[in-house]
Amino acid sequence: MTDSKTETSNGITKMRLLWSSRSPFVRKVLIAAHELGLGDRIELVPTFVTGKIPVPDVEALNPSGQIPTLVDVDGATVFDSTAIIDYLDTKFGSGLLLPRAYPQRLDVLRRVALAQGIKEKSIRWISERLRPEEHRDAELVVGIARTLNNCLDALETDAARWKDMPIDAGHVGLAAALGYLDFRFAQVSWRTRRPALETWHKTFAQRPSYIATEFVDPNKVAQPNTKP
Ligand SMILES: N[C@@H](CCC(=O)N[C@@H](CS)C(=O)NCC(=O)O)C(=O)O
Structure with missing residues (x-):
């Protein structure tokens, strides 16, 4: 990672974010950054x-x-997606996304954790999927699917009251998690029997923060001269 600094058009030095277009944790941070009006203040590395295999350049920072x-x-x-959101929100948002006061903070953190459960289990599932078929652990996959459904069901039960609430870090984390399921796990069909989550996601998906941070799999991006 180079030390050269980049600036916004107003001459403000940019923060840097170790970034991947495929990471749900990175997307969570970026959606939050956009919601806080910091989209152009962060250079994506x-x-x-x-x-x-650990990457020494990353380990040097985290x-x-x-x-x-x-x-x-x-x-x-600053590392860990929730800690980064807390940091940005404290520095630039004054508790817009992660309220300081209890019990509101606990309510948001509960949603953050449920959404984090979805992201963590999905990533674990990807690792399992990448293993040769004969080495895959079928029991583990069943357990992962069960946890994903548990978290989604808990969020579905909660979702009816969100339409009257301002966006918070829990919503941001959930948007990244649901987007990730759509990106990697179409077979999970998370919308089935979850009308409240589906409606909520449809609305959130129109936000500029969500649109600006779409997942991209570089391996699947059509190359020039590639036939459809
Ligand atoms: N708890 C962390 C999880 C971050 C995470 O698992 N990131 C993945 C990329 S999606 C990663 O860095 N994996 C490499 C590794 O674990 O060594 C967060 O919320 O930021």
């Missing part, structure tokens, strides 16, 4: 991690070797 990792203009590093 393409970063490839596999979860298998000992866990994970993305997203944020590097602020003063060199401060």
Whole structure:
């Protein structure tokens, strides 16, 4: 990772985010950044991690070797998607996404955690899917599917009251999680029997923050001269 600094058109030095267009945790941070009006204040640093072999450049900034990792203009590093949102929200949003006061904070953090459960289990499922078929653990996959459904059902029960609420970090995390299911797990059919979540997602998906942060799989992007 280079140390060269980039600036916005107003001459403000940009923060840097270790980034991948395929990570649901990165997308969660980026949706939050856009919601806070910080979309152009963050330089995206393409970063490839596999979860298998640690990447020294990432470890140098974040000992866990994970993305997203944020590097602020003063060199401060912040990692874990929820911590980054808390940091940005505290510095620029005054608790817009993650309220300081209880019990509101606990309510939001509960949604953050349920959405995080969906993202974590999905990533675990991807790793399993990448293993040769004969080495896959069928029991593990059944357990993952069960947890995904549990989290989705808990959120469905909660969703009816969200239409009157301002957007928070839980909604942001959930939007990234549902987007990830659409991106990687069409077979999960999360919308079936979850009308409240479906309606909520349809509305959220129109937000500029969601549209600006679409997942992209570079392996599936059509190359020039590629036949359809
Ligand atoms: N709890 C972390 C999870 C981040 C995470 O798992 N990121 C993945 C990419 S989607 C990663 O960096 N994997 C590499 C590794 O775990 O070594 C967060 O919310 O930011």
